[in-house]
Amino acid sequence: MKILVPVKRVVDYNVKVRVKSDGTGVDIANVKMSMNPFDEIAVEEAVRLKEKGAATEVIAVSCGVAQCQETLRTAMAIGADRAILVETDAELQPLAVAKLLKALVDKEQPGLIILGKQAIDDDANQTGQMLAALADLPQATFASKVEIAGDKANVTREIDGGLETLSLGLPAVVTTDLRLNEPRYVTLPNIMKAKKKPLETVKPEDLGVQVAPRLKTLKVAEPPKRGAGIKVPDVATLVAKLRNEAKVI
Amino acid sequence: MTALVIAEHDNATIKAATLNTVTAAAACGADVHVLVAGENAQAAAQAAAQIAGVAKVIHADGASLKDGLAENLAAQVLQIAGNYSHILFPATAGGKNVAPRVAAKLDVAQISDITKVISADTFERPIYAGNAIATVQSGDSVKVITVRTTGFDAAPATGGVASVEAIAAVADSGKSRFVGSEIAKSDRPELTAAKIIVSGGRALGSAEKFNEVITPLADKLGAAIGASRAAVDAGYAPNDLQVGQTGKIVAPQLYIACGISGAIQHLAGMKDSKVIVAINKDPEAPIFSVADYGLEADLFQAVPELVKAL
Numbered sequence: 129m130k131i132l133v134p135v136k137r138v139v140d141y142n143v144k145v146r147v148k149s150d151g152t153g154v155d156i157a158n159v160k161m162s163m164n165p166f167d168e169i170a171v172e173e174a175v176r177l178k179e180k181g182a183a184t185e186v187i188a189v190s191c192g193v194a195q196c197q198e199t200l201r202t203a204m205a206i207g208a209d210r211a212i213l214v215e216t217d218a219e220l221q222p223l224a225v226a227k228l229l230k231a232l233v234d235k236e237q238p239g240l241i242i243l244g245k246q247a248i249d250d251d252a253n254q255t256g257q258m259l260a261a262l263a264d265l266p267q268a269t270f271a272s273k274v275e276i277a278g279d280k281a282n283v284t285r286e287i288d289g290g291l292e293t294l295s296l297g298l299p300a301v302v303t304t305d306l307r308l309n310e311p312r313y314v315t316l317p318n319i320m321k322a323k324k325k326p327l328e329t330v331k332p333e334d335l336g337v338q339v340a341p342r343l344k345t346l347k348v349a350e351p352p353k354r355g356a357g358i359k360v361p362d363v364a365t366l367v368a369k370l371r372n373e374a375k376v377i
Numbered sequence: 378m379t380a381l382v383i384a385e386h387d388n389a390t391i392k393a394a395t396l397n398t399v400t401a402a403a404a405c406g407a408d409v410h411v412l413v414a415g416e417n418a419q420a421a422a423q424a425a426a427q428i429a430g431v432a433k434v435i436h437a438d439g440a441s442l443k444d445g446l447a448e449n450l451a452a453q454v455l456q457i458a459g460n461y462s463h464i465l466f467p468a469t470a471g472g473k474n475v476a477p478r479v480a481a482k483l484d485v486a487q488i489s490d491i492t493k494v495i496s497a498d499t500f501e502r503p504i505y506a507g508n509a510i511a512t513v514q515s516g517d518s519v520k521v522i523t524v525r526t527t528g529f530d531a532a533p534a535t536g537g538v539a540s541v542e543a544i545a546a547v548a549d550s551g552k553s554r555f556v557g558s559e560i561a562k563s564d565r566p567e568l569t570a571a572k573i574i575v576s577g578g579r580a581l582g583s584a585e586k587f588n589e590v591i592t593p594l595a596d597k598l599g600a601a602i603g604a605s606r607a608a609v610d611a612g613y614a615p616n617d618l619q620v621g622q623t624g625k626i627v628a629p630q631l632y633i634a635c636g637i638s639g640a641i642q643h644l645a646g647m648k649d650s651k652v653i654v655a656i657n658k659d660p661e662a663p664i665f666s667v668a669d670y671g672l673e674a675d676l677f678q679a680v681p682e683l684v685k686a687l
Contacts, residue, residue: 141642144508145505221486223480250504251506253473254487257473261482266448269473270470282556286470286616287470287617288469288471288569289560289561290558293556293557294555294556297552300553305616306606306610306616341486343513345511346514348511348512349512351508354648356667357669357670366683369670370670374651376652377573
């Protein structure tokens with residue numbers, strides 16, 4: 129069974145982004161870029177399934193600018209076998225990415241597609257579910273445990289109030305939550321090995337997909353600032369403030 | 378224009394997030410219909426009909442809808458989607474799971490986690506963990522939306538007199554099956570609907586201490602319990618208590634952060650709270666920069682003292 133793992137290049141999670149003064153977006157020039165953390169968990173899970181013998185090949189995919197190659201090399205350093213870059217400078221929204229991935233699913237016929245549940249830049253939380261719908265596959269989002277048993281995947285999901293377990297017929301789409309696994313540290317020998325692994329580049333046109341954005345961003349602004357309040361010296365003062373000033377207790 | 382709100386419910390009652398979503402739907406300038414899809418969900422459908430501002434409730438009932446499987450629920454929504462200009466889900470685990478399936482099948486963009494309706498096609502939504510607010514306009518004929526409930530007031534749960542129309546449930550897709558669930562039973566208010574939240578961080582040090590220190594304060598205040606990602610990852614608290622960018626987004630009247638340093642991802646989940654209290658012994662902790670009342674103290678002393686003083 130092949131596993132397809134889409135990964136996204138995003139602003140590193142430690143970077144505090146700044147809104148551009150002209151309100152057209154956030155300033156991502158010269159900031160550190162990394163693999164979306166949920167996607168790293170997805171790659172790790174796919175590689176672990178391969179190590180357990182549940183999968184034969186792990187293919188990493190990224191859609192975006194040429195620099196996404198670095199993200200794909202990282203995925204291969206974790207253990208993906210090969211990579212596909214769908215290269216474009218166009219703005220890609222989740223529906224367009226899902227269509228590109230659907231085209232690759234048709235071509236590669238993976239038994240499982242594992243994606244991060246959301247990207248930490250646009251916080252959309254859409255691509256996996258959209259891909260599942262377009263490919264007419266079952267889905268299990270927000271996974272905290274994945275087990276392959278024959279032609280089924282048993283997936284435990286994090287839901288409001290607790291956990292639930294679904295059994296999906298393969299092929300299927302799974303999106304990762306934080307507690308699915310802890311991605312391994314990438315070692316230098318594996319980084320070197322990853323450089324030699326095959327990385328294929330295709331264009332959206334090659335896949336016959338229109339990627340034009342459907343949502344127009346009119347403006348990006350700073351959120352309203354929340355000013356710091358006061359420090360209180362002790363518990364008694366705190367209680368008094370909450371009772372008499374804030375009137376919340 | 379008519380908007381369809383997909384109700385979140387447990388077959389007997391309507392979950393609070395539905396009420397905020399109704400408000401967002403009305404703000405789009407549309408008549409509001411509510412879909413209640415479940416099994417033996419008559420009581421939930423009746424409850425939905427009483428929500429103020431709802432013109433019609435559509436009730437689909439059948440075994441295929443019992444467990445809220447995304448494949449079946451999305452198919453149910455798609456069956457009636459043609460009648461609507463807007464389709465809105467609460468941005469809960471359930472809503473986020475299903476909405477993109479509906480949008481993709483309709484070949485339209487989804488607008489996730491809206492916090493404000495500017496006009497029928499223009500919305501505000503946070504990006505980058507709430508460090509920026511984007512105003513986006515949809516050119517699609519149908520707007521598929523998830524609603525961040527903290528951005529909208531709850532519609533009154535009573536006062537409405539909507540009609541209830543029954544429709545047939547879709548057939549089971551056969552592609553996925555519900556196996557089981559572990560839902561924590563709790564008498565506490567739901568995290569996303571609570572007026573007061575007491576939240577604990579890594580400084581608690583263990584699950585035992587978390588329980589020993591945080592629970593009495595939450596009991597005293599009738600509060601929900603939350604946790605930082607660090608506390609959840611360390612196993613001090615269950616995952617569904619996580620507050621933050623990738624956990625629950627909350628905006629209670631009072632948020633008490635105990636031993637939480639205040640990473641931007643955590644602040645993204647709670648900075649719209651009305652009053653924030655931070656108890657932390659590190660004077661440099663970023664949580665103090667958003668706290669209305671900061672108490673620089675050892676939480677193991679300060680929190681029990683607070684319980685006594687209340």
